[in-house]
Amino acid sequence: xxxxxxxxxxxxxxxxxxxxxxxxxxxxxxxxxxxxxxxxxxxxxxxxxxxxxxxxxxxxxxxxxxxxxxxxxxxxxxxxxxxxxxxxxxxxxxxxxxxxxxxxxxxxxxxxxxxxxxxxxxxxxxxxxxxxxxxxxxxxxxxxxxxxxxxxxxxxxxxxxxxxxxxxxxxxx
Amino acid sequence: xxxxxxxxxxxxxxxxxxxxxxxxxxxxxxxxxxxxxxxxxxxxxxxxxxxxxxxxxxxxxxxxxxxxxxxxxxxxxxxxxxxxxxxxxxxxxxxxxxxxxxxxxxxxxxxxxxxxxxxxxxxxxxxxxxxxxxxxxxxxxxxxxxxxxxxxxxxxxxxxxxxxxxxxxxxxxxxxxxxxxxxxxxxxxxxxxxxxxxxxxxxxxxxxxxxxxxxxxxxxxxxxxxxxxxxxxxxxxxxxxxxxxxxxxxxxxxxxxxxxxxxxxxxxxxxxxxxxxxxxxxxxxxxxxxxxxxxxxxxxxxxxxxxxxxxxxxxxxxxxxxxxxxxxxxxxxxxxxxxxxxxxxxxxxxxxxxxxxxxxxxxxxxxxxxxxxxxxxxxxxxxxxxxxxxxxxxxxxxxxxxxx
Numbered sequence: 001x002x003x004x005x006x007x008x009x010x011x012x013x014x015x016x017x018x019x020x021x022x023x024x025x026x027x028x029x030x031x032x033x034x035x036x037x038x039x040x041x042x043x044x045x046x047x048x049x050x051x052x053x054x055x056x057x058x059x060x061x062x063x064x065x066x067x068x069x070x071x072x073x074x075x076x077x078x079x080x081x082x083x084x085x086x087x088x089x090x091x092x093x094x095x096x097x098x099x100x101x102x103x104x105x106x107x108x109x110x111x112x113x114x115x116x117x118x119x120x121x122x123x124x125x126x127x128x129x130x131x132x133x134x135x136x137x138x139x140x141x142x143x144x145x146x147x148x149x150x151x152x153x154x155x156x157x158x159x160x161x162x163x164x165x166x167x168x169x170x171x172x173x
Numbered sequence: 174x175x176x177x178x179x180x181x182x183x184x185x186x187x188x189x190x191x192x193x194x195x196x197x198x199x200x201x202x203x204x205x206x207x208x209x210x211x212x213x214x215x216x217x218x219x220x221x222x223x224x225x226x227x228x229x230x231x232x233x234x235x236x237x238x239x240x241x242x243x244x245x246x247x248x249x250x251x252x253x254x255x256x257x258x259x260x261x262x263x264x265x266x267x268x269x270x271x272x273x274x275x276x277x278x279x280x281x282x283x284x285x286x287x288x289x290x291x292x293x294x295x296x297x298x299x300x301x302x303x304x305x306x307x308x309x310x311x312x313x314x315x316x317x318x319x320x321x322x323x324x325x326x327x328x329x330x331x332x333x334x335x336x337x338x339x340x341x342x343x344x345x346x347x348x349x350x351x352x353x354x355x356x357x358x359x360x361x362x363x364x365x366x367x368x369x370x371x372x373x374x375x376x377x378x379x380x381x382x383x384x385x386x387x388x389x390x391x392x393x394x395x396x397x398x399x400x401x402x403x404x405x406x407x408x409x410x411x412x413x414x415x416x417x418x419x420x421x422x423x424x425x426x427x428x429x430x431x432x433x434x435x436x437x438x439x440x441x442x443x444x445x446x447x448x449x450x451x452x453x454x455x456x457x458x459x460x461x462x463x464x465x466x467x468x469x470x471x472x473x474x475x476x477x478x479x480x481x482x483x484x485x486x487x488x489x490x491x492x493x494x495x496x497x498x499x500x501x502x503x504x505x506x507x508x509x510x511x512x513x514x515x516x517x518x519x520x521x522x523x524x525x526x527x528x529x530x531x532x533x534x535x536x537x538x539x540x541x542x543x544x545x546x547x548x549x550x551x552x553x554x555x556x557x558x559x560x561x562x563x564x565x566x567x568x569x570x571x572x573x574x575x576x577x
Contacts (some may be wrong), residue, residue: 012255012320013255014314014319014320014323015249015323015324015326015327016247016301016305016323016326016327017305017308017309017314017323020314020315020320022315032314032315034314034315036309037430037433037434038434042309042312042314042315044312044314044315046315051494053312053315056312056315
């Protein structure tokens with residue numbers, strides 16, 4: 001059977017269909033990925049001795065991208081980043097994600113009076129992969145925004161209540 | 174107007190419902206579209222959706238144009254070059270077998286030389302649509318021989334375009350050798366002119382119709398395809414060649430990939446009308462008269478395809494399973510055979526050609542996929558293992574040619 005060396009990918013055009021990629025796994029098995037012009041992906045898995053695939057699965061374009069991100073380790077990272085808190089000499093840097101129902105969504109930094117109320121400063125907003133660095137007071141938060149904040153550790157819970165928590169009549173405390 | 178619309182809508186719906194049934198049992202749609210046309214046509218008892226096949230003529234012609242346009246659009250010299258000289262050699266050898274066999278058979282029928290040439294093409298060229306669909310649905314795209322099968326189909330597609338030019342004098346009612354040469358030159362020259370446009374003028378044509386707007390792009394490429402087909406017809410070259418040529422030109426334009434996506438739903442709808450309309454012209458009574466020739470042709474095709482599988486596998490260092498897959502996957506006949514049958518009918522060739530090709534396609538488009546699902550087992554029965562000596566190094570030569 002067609003067995004390219006380890007860690008190399010063989011690439012062939014399939015006329016009228018798309019492209020076929022093949023790579024070997026560490027246990028000697030093979031994986032063949034067929035990318036259709038339509039965006040559909042077929043994934044064929046072969047055991048070391050198998051001539052017929054042991055499993056064939058089909059993905060849509062977006063499912064395939066998700067799988068690719070998971071395999072590449074990229075998909076998992078945002079969750080890790082969210083938990084990162086860097087404390088340097090009492091100064092805290094944190095990442096906070098705004099869920100759609102968060103209090104701060106749809107309001108500007110000025111309207112929320114963030115610095116005055118919580119003592120925390122928003123230094124950047126990660127939005128759709130394009131960061132807004134040093135946002136102006138008129139900047140309006142959107143659902144899904146990832147806020148990079150800086151301040152004293154003890155002020156953070158207040159910031160979370162004020163901006164990130166779900167808006168259910170919580171007072172400004 | 175209303176009754177005409179009811180008829181056309183009924184035709185599409187009948188074709189669609191028949192096709193759905195076919196898909197449910199895992200068969201290609203083409204024979205079912207055609208069967209719907211036969212059953213709901215004027216030649217069979219029961220409900221007649223369309224009394225006169227001419228009522229559907231314009232839609233059917235659009236179907237033929239879009240089929241050939243898409244073929245031209247998909248055509249890529251790059252695919253052929255990537256395959257290397259071995260692919261070309263394999264493809265040409267396979268064609269020589271199947272079309273050559275078809276030609277001998279055609280002359281053997283004794284219906285006349287033009288008829289023999291049309292039958293050679295109809296018997297010799299497999300259906301790209303059926304082959305591609307089979308490989309996807311039987312999940313065989315990972316097999317090493319699948320790439321070879323698709324390559325052979327590409328060679329067949331190119332051959333079809335050239336063959337249409339070659340058939341021009343036959344279909345164009347040429348008289349005498351001089352006239353035949355003239356008509357062939359005209360058709361071939363038309364193809365060459367379009368190929369030259371594709372090579373050097375695609376940028377200009379592309380610029381003319383390329384817009385980021387899908388709506389406008391669709392309107393423009395439909396216009397070009399139909400205009401090209403019509404111009405070809407006016408010049409005395411078949412509309413099929415014209416449409417193929419326009420596809421060839423647009424294949425080289427920057428918008429090619431988008432057009433390929435946009436044309437699919439149009440092609441599917443109008444091609445269904447084409448297959449249905451072809452069915453309308455078939456009288457089951459005539460089919461009975463050609464049953465024996467069809468049976469012989471089907472048997473011959475199976476034998477030639479087995480040979481084709483063995484030869485292609487040997488040339489490329491594949492073993493028996495691969496040979497069986499090549500042989501049976503390419504048995505299906507469909508759109509191209511029916512295009513040739515339609516051109517033959519338009520040219521007024523022997524009236525038996527239409528029913529012959531109809532029944533032949535009906536049998537092989539259904540039998541092909543069924544045989545293909547069992548290709549391994551069938552291969553063990555009919556192909557002796559000793560035909561496939563193991564390669565000296567114990568691996569297929571494919572490995573050696575695969576770039577790391």
